[in-house]
Every structure is written in C-alpha cells, then in structure tokens.
Amino acid sequence: MLTWALTFLVVALIAAALGFGGIAGASAGIAKILFLIFLVLFVVTMIARAVRGRPPV
Template sequence: MLGWAVTFLIIALIAGALGFGGIAGASASIAQVLFVLFLILFVIAMVARAVRGQPPT
C-alpha cells in the first residue's frame, strides 16, 4: 500500500508541476486534490506500518 501511495504522490506532483506551469491550467485543481489525497494516504500507510512494528526500510 505504501508503494501505491508513493507512486500516486509522484504522479500528483508531476501533474501539479504541469498544471501550475501553465501547460494545462485545468489540471491544477485536479493536481491539488490528488496531491492532498495521496499525501494523506502516504501518512496513513506510514502510521499503519509503524503500528505493526515494522521500521521504515
């Protein structure tokens, strides 16, 4: 799950860079939503891994 969260976080960052740069203005709001969503998923995955007692690799 952590791998998926990181993958989609990177996709959201790329979409954000393209959207905020003026290449695709309509994707800026979508990128913001994706960035926040996958940042939350990333934090949840990190907390779940810590609760299970597995240190970060």
C-alpha cells in the same frame, strides 16, 4: 502509492506552469489525498510493527 502522489504532483506543477488552472488544481488535490493516505498507512504499519515487538526501521 507514494509514486502516484509524486506523479500527480509533477502533473500539477507542469499544468500550472502551462496555465491549465483546472487540471493543476485537480492534480494537486489528488496528490494531497494520495500522500495523506500513504502517510496514514505508513504510521499504521510502524505502530503495528512496534506492537508485534519488531523495532521500527
């Protein structure tokens, strides 16, 4: 999922550099949402590992 967020970030940067404002804004929005989902899943996974007694990586 992090790779998708990075992909949309790169698409947004390229689109912004070429002057495509709508595409850049949409891609940046998607990248933000995917990154937040990734971050939440990462935190939940770390909490679940700590609760089960495994140390965080």
